[in-house]
Ligand SMILES: Cc1cc2nc3c(=O)[nH]c(=O)nc-3n(C[C@H](O)[C@H](O)[C@H](O)COP(=O)(O)OP(=O)(O)OC[C@H]3O[C@@H](n4cnc5c(N)ncnc54)[C@H](O)[C@@H]3O)c2cc1C
């Protein structure tokens with residue numbers, strides 16, 4: 052707690068043009084001249100791009116020449132360039148925390164583009180406010196903390212698997228947490244993948260095996276995150292291992308069952324009397340109360356659905372000496388320490404029945420694209436024969452409705468583009484032409500977005516194969532009650548005429564949305580989301596894998612719709628980002644800690660209850676009760692400092708005198 | 724008292740993680756709003772001592788905006804709940820000293836709500852313009 056030495060402050064002010072971003076609206080010269088008149092300012096300068104090397108050099112040089120005690124840069128936003136200018140400040144030999152930024156771009160020139168006079172006045176005020184704070188800033192030293200050499204990936208789809216493999220192969224022990232009984236995610240439900248048309252399972256299964264076999268990966272399926280505490284380098288994550296009712300060979304061994312545990316033989320499921328729809332097959336095929344989703348699951352361990360199980364015990368008998376089934380299993384909790392974490396939570400299909408005008412769930416032969424994937428897949432419920440749910444007949448005339456619920460600003464739709472529906476619908480069109488002689492796909496589209504490498508070429512190919520394209524949004528679909536055929540009503544916007552087309556089947560390329568537990572999980576990790584619920588990256592262009600919570604990164608669709616190549620690329624980026632702190636071995640935490648001003652502290656202890664992190668306690672000191680801060684626990688929110696009735700808490704970098712000086716500087720024009 | 728040239732003086736104390744980021748996003752999207760508000764950044768709305776706000780009014784502020792994360796989204800779990808409670812109590816204090824409590828406003832704007840930030844800005848300026856200069860202004864120094 053340095054003494055406040057306002058009178059001795061020597062501040063340098065640097066005004067950035069940001070090309071014309073700022074200078075196009077704000078009168079830089081006037082602002083600079085004004086800055087020179089602000090108390091404590093000894094030098095004011097301007098430059099086209101303060102963040103460039105010459106701009107940064109100006110700061111360092113001025114610090115040395117003018118013996119500055121503080122630096123103010125009026126430019127973009129501290130959320131972009133505070134680290135840059137802190138470095139420049141340090142390069143001049145000053146403590147980097149003696150830097151303060153005035154935001155005159157993002158919160159000024161860009162939002163008052165047509166009011167140059169007012170914007171210029173606002174910039175002057177912003178600089179005066181920043182100078183007031185800079186005059187009172189003190190030297191601070193970031194706290195270095197060691198980083199736990201383990202990582203966690205939440206979500207075991209293709210994104211999470213890739214991230215976990217990369218981390219593990221970089222030598223980092225990684226926990227891969229997946230809520231369902233198997234890894235694989237949505238990709239394992241797909242038949243083929245655009246634009247190369249390789250078989251999805253064929254390219255995914257080897258990866259699933261790699262994950263299972265990798266010594267550095269601890270695979271925790273059927274497991275959910277319950278609580279997260281701590282900060283970058285030192286997260287304590289509490290996991291709930293849901294009762295699976297079946298022991299792995301390892302678990303069996305731990306219980307002294309020699310040579311026991313599930314081998315995946317399926318004898319249990321053969322005898323289980325309870326039949327339920329299999330969610331992996333979207334309810335189009337049955338499973339037992341003791342089940343696996345599909346033969347390629349990883350790990351190959353059965354799971355008991357305790358909501359369905361009638362506890363008849365037949366499976367226990369069938370399992371015999373392996374003694375793998377434990378019908379008394381309970382949820383287990385475990386807490387692990389990790390240095391960094393990646394969220395790869397994926398997506399769900401939007402409940403497209405909300406668009407009642409298309410009749411999904413009312414009309415038998417209206418299906419979703421994901422259902423199409425299962426029906427056309429050789430390992431799916433129909434052995435790869437696309438059939439009409441109403442009568443088992445092979446459809447010949449099939450309508451594909453693109454942007455079903457996507458790019459839709461009504462209450463029942465999603466405003467964004469789901470990004471892979473155009474491409475997979477082209478793939479579906481190809482598949483029916485290839486598999487069903489004489490079949491014709493009719494694609495109702497708004498625009499075909501084939502933006503990726505070899506995607507446009509794929510589009511041409513499907514056009515040439517004979518798919519029919521109709522540009523127009525489908526208004527409604529009706530069903531012929533006798534034939535169960537469907538009438539698709541749309542407007543062909545290229546020909547400008549209405550269409551009523553009778554088809555055998557309709558496939559809705561339904562919008563996607565964040566997966567069911569995304570909201571809960573992101574809150575545990577303190578990650579923000581955009582209005583649509585997709586997780587928010589730290590910067591849309593410059594930091595698309597990071598989040599505003601240090602040490603937490605994003606991969607795959609949970610950050611926004613993307614196809615498999617983009618998911619894998621982002622996962623590799625996230626893994627690389629998450630490995631950096633671990634390889635460095637330590638991270639610096641911003642030293643915005645609370646401190647007790649013991650002379651003022653009355654020892655009332657009311658602040659202790661304000662802190663969400665239990666960082667405060669009361670101690671006896673020189674015969675008096677005073678508050679004490681445990682710096683390692685304090686995250687610097689300032690909630691205690693906003694509360695202490697005696698003003699006895701000094702919030703480093705956001706101290707009461709500093710904030711009051713900002714308020715006074717604005718309202719009283721800098722005079723005290 | 725209504726001066727021809729009166730322009731409202733409004734201060735916004737906003738949290739780093741949500742509202743400040745939302746305000747930056749409004750900039751990126753070039754959303755235009757009235758230029759009468761000056762922002763002071765704190766890490767969390769929980770940092771905001773009610774005395775800061777009283778000080779602002781004492782200094783002659785016509786309005787004060789406190790803006791943070793949505794409930795459940797606070798970067799520090801619950802700072803915004805505590806801030807909301809404090810602002811609620813503070814409003815009754817303002818009434819007692821003869822200030823219209825509409826001069827103090829708390830809003831919740833997330834990092835992705837640039838458009839909402841623009842709306843909040845316009846709305847706060849409109850409210851304060853309707854209320855006119857703060858009656859405490861003449862005592863300010
Ligand atoms: C019909 C259809 C066809 C497609 N065809 C193609 C194609 O041909 N080519 C292509 O490139 N892309 C295609 N895609 C897109 C592809 O499915 C995605 O790009 C890919 O699955 C994204 O992977 P992911 O890991 O981000 O998410 P997901 O595959 O959704 O995986 C997320 C995983 O995280 C788990 N999880 C979620 N929340 C939690 C939690 N809170 N805790 C623990 N675990 C959790 C889930 O159970 C799941 O296993 C298609 C999509 C659809 C709908």
Ligand code: SF4
Nearest residue numbers: 323341360361364366
């Ligand atoms: S005990 Fe449960 S899981 Fe096992 S066979 Fe009976 S119903 Fe199926």
Ligand code: SF4
Nearest residue numbers: 662685686688689691
């Ligand atoms: S600043 Fe926040 S985290 Fe630190 S002691 Fe105070 S209340 Fe706790």
Ligand code: FES
Nearest residue numbers: 738767791792798
């Ligand atoms: S961090 Fe935004 S209100 Fe707490």
